[in-house]
Structure formats: C-alpha cells, structure tokens
Amino acid sequence: MRILSGIQPTNTPTLGNYLGAMKNFVKLQNDFSDADIIVFVADLHSITVPRDRQELKKNIRSLAALYIATGLDPARTHIFIQSEVPCHSELAFILECNSYIGEMERMIQFKEKSAKQGQTVTTGLLTYPCLMASDILLYDANYVPVGEDQKQHVELTRDIAIRFNNKYGDTFVVPEPYIMKGGARIMSLQDPLHKMSKSDPNPKGYITLLDDINEAKNKIKRAVTDSYGSVKYDKENQPAVSNLMEIYSKLKNISYDEIEKKYQGLGYQEFKEDLAEIVGNELKNIQEKYHAIISSNELDKILDDGRDYAYRLARRKIEKVHHKIGLGRK
Numbered sequence: 588m589r590i591l592s593g594i595q596p597t598n599t600p601t602l603g604n605y606l607g608a609m610k611n612f613v614k615l616q617n618d619f620s621d622a623d624i625i626v627f628v629a630d631l632h633s634i635t636v637p638r639d640r641q642e643l644k645k646n647i648r649s650l651a652a653l654y655i656a657t658g659l660d661p662a663r664t665h666i667f668i669q670s671e672v673p674c675h676s677e678l679a680f681i682l683e684c685n686s687y688i689g690e691m692e693r694m695i696q697f698k699e700k701s702a703k704q705g706q707t708v709t710t711g712l713l714t715y716p717c718l719m720a721s722d723i724l725l726y727d728a729n730y731v732p733v734g735e736d737q738k739q740h741v742e743l744t745r746d747i748a749i750r751f752n753n754k755y756g757d758t759f760v761v762p763e764p765y766i767m768k769g770g771a772r773i774m775s776l777q778d779p780l781h782k783m784s785k786s787d788p789n790p791k792g793y794i795t796l797l798d799d800i801n802e803a804k805n806k807i808k809r810a811v812t813d814s815y816g817s818v819k820y821d822k823e824n825q826p827a828v829s830n831l832m833e834i835y836s837k838l839k840n841i842s843y844d845e846i847e848k849k850y851q852g853l854g855y856q857e858f859k860e861d862l863a864e865i866v867g868n869e870l871k872n873i874q875e876k877y878h879a880i881i882s883s884n885e886l887d888k889i890l891d892d893g894r895d896y897a898y899r900l901a902r903r904k905i906e907k908v909h910h911k912i913g914l915g916r917k
C-alpha cells in the first residue's frame with residue numbers, strides 16, 4: 588500500500604496546514620507501519636501564481652525542513668521536491684490530453700482563485716488538477732491524505748485514472764482521498780466562517796509554524812469568541828469557540844466532551860490561556876527541530892535520497908504510459 592501527499596511551498600505553513608495536513612501525515616506514518624509513504628514539496632504547483640524567486644527558494648527548503656520538524660521520519664517516509672523529478676510535468680501534459688476543459692473549469696478552487704484574478708489567470712491555474720493527478724498517479728498511490736478543500740481534486744484524479752485505464756488498458760491505480768475527521772478545516776481566529784489561510788490580509792487570523800511564540804500565544808488569547816460564554820462544541824451557534832476546541836482537541840488528543848467537562852462553569856479566558864500554552868509548546872518543539880535541520884547537510888542528503896527513490900518509480904510509470912499510448916519508438 589502506498590500513501591502520498593504534498594503541500595505547496597507558499598509562505599510558512601499555518602496551524603491549519605499543520606492540523607489539516609502535516610500532522611495527519613505523521614499519524615499515518617506511525618499508524619501504517621507497513622505502508623510506503625511519499626510526501627513532497629509541490630513547488631511546481633506554487634508557480635500557478637507569480638512568486639518571488641528568493642521567497643520561493645526559501646519556502647521550498649523551509650517546508651522540507653518542517654516536514655521533518657513536525658515528525659516525518661526520513662527513514663520511514665520518502666521526502667522530495669516535485670520539480671526535481673521531471674516526470675511530474677511530463678505526465679501532466681499527457682493527462683491534460685485525457686481530460687476536458689469543462690472539468691477543470693468546474694473545480695471550486697479554480698473558480699474561487701480565478702474570480703479574484705481577472706485577466707491575469709494563468710493557464711497553469713486551470714490545468715493544475717492535471718499536475719496534481721500526475722503527482723498521484725505516477726506512484727500508484729492508494730490513499731491521498733488531504734484537507735477537505737482538496738477532495739475534489741483527488742476525485743477528479745480518480746475520474747481521469749478510470750478514463751485512462753478504460754481507454755488504454757490497466758495503467759493507473761485509482762486513488763482514494765483520505766480525509767481525517769476533526770481538524771480538517773481550521774478556521775480563521777478572527778472570522779470563524781473563513782478558513783485559516785496564510786493569504787489572509789489580517790495576520791491575527793492565522794498562526795504560522797514559525798511565528799514568534801509569544802505572538803502566537805497572543806493571537807490565541809485575542810481570538811474572537813461568541814457571546815454564549817460557555818465552552819461548548821456547537822459549530823452552528825458557537826463557531827468561534829468550536830474552532831478553538833478543534834485546535835485544542837487535535838493538539839492534546841482529547842475529545843470535545845472532555846474539553847467541555849474540563850471547562851464547565853469557567854469562562855473563555857481560562858480556556859484560551861490554556862490553549863495559548865498548548866499552542867506555544869507545540870510551536871516551540873517544532874521550531875527547535877526546524878532550526879537544527881534547516882541548514883544541515885543532512886537535509887540535502889534526505890532530499891537527494893527522496894528524489895532518487897521517486898524518480899525510479901516515476902520513470903517506470905512514464906515509460907509504461909508512453910508504451911500504452913504509442914509515443915516514441917519503443
């Protein structure tokens with residue numbers, strides 16, 4: 588069995604990315620000890636919108652280091668950088684020729700992102716799901732852990748795989764999205780109806796994994812709450828507190844019931860103070876490991892090994908695809 592996922596190196600990952608994606612990778616790594624696990628830095632995906640060169644370089648390395656700092660073990664999980672394995676772009680074009688413009692235009696993320704960009708929407712933003720399908724299908728991944736917002740792209744990947752297999756004969760494993768319950772959608776600390784996002788213009792709404800610890804704690808302490816005054820999980824009526832409880836529950840591995848009991852009769856302040864400590868401690872641990880690895884040769888060695896492993900698998904698949912379609916001389 589193979590499990591595969593990736594994250595774009597845009598800015599520093601937020602607590603939302605961590606709880607919705609990265610922490611799940613680590614849990615899967617530890618729970619499925621016999622699975623082959625591949626996690627990559629999706630740098631090609633990130634250039635669907637313009638990026639500053641220096642920033643991009645920095646973010647690529649930083650994300651790779653954060654994978655390890657948050658608990659991915661390079662002895663268990665293959666970690667690499669997408670653009671270092673050219674097969675991803677190669678297969679993406681072939682998949683573009685086996686999918687329809689209408690399918691791409693229907694993607695919620697494309698609709699949302701393109702609505703904001705007007706005339707400057709790139710072709711890559713439209714075809715991006717084919718690149719993502721390529722990332723997944725190259726490696727015969729069975730499960731793809733992602734947040735709720737990426738589920739549609741994995742479903743499209745399934746459609747493309749099934750279509751290709753029907754047309755050319757069995758070529759790709761049809762993958763399944765793996766959405767973890769709870770924490771799959773962390774909301775802004777300032778507006779519980781919007782997803783926590785690093786592109787939020789209000790930095791008080793999100794916490795990044797490399798935020799100054801005190802600043803991060805203050806963001807939790809100043810997070811919006813509701814007018815009810817009770818620590819109760821009720822997404823509909825108390826979305827702000829429910830969101831904070833989701834963060835609490837995911838970080839401490841305890842249920843909403845247990846949290847409700849613990850804070851029964853107490854106001855929000857005590858709950859938020861405790862949560863601030865919990866978040867602060869988690870960030871401290873991550874940051875210590877991060878600083879130890881970010882400038883080490885060890886990181887380069889891990890990424891070289893990951894690239895070589897991925898390339899071997901991906902190249903074999905590309906050759907199979909060429910053969911099935913009738914490309915080239917062989």
Ligand code: AMP
Nearest residue numbers: 595603604607608733734771772773783
């Ligand atoms: P992105 O930052 O959009 O590239 O997302 C990287 C990964 O983190 C994806 O699997 C997303 O689904 C997940 N993710 C992003 N933001 C959140 C959030 N606020 N809550 C939970 N998961 C998230």
Ligand code: TRP
Nearest residue numbers: 591592593594595629632719722
């Ligand atoms: N598109 C994903 C995101 O924006 C990142 C990603 C790229 C990915 N390729 C992938 C996730 C393959 C899972 C599998 O979050």
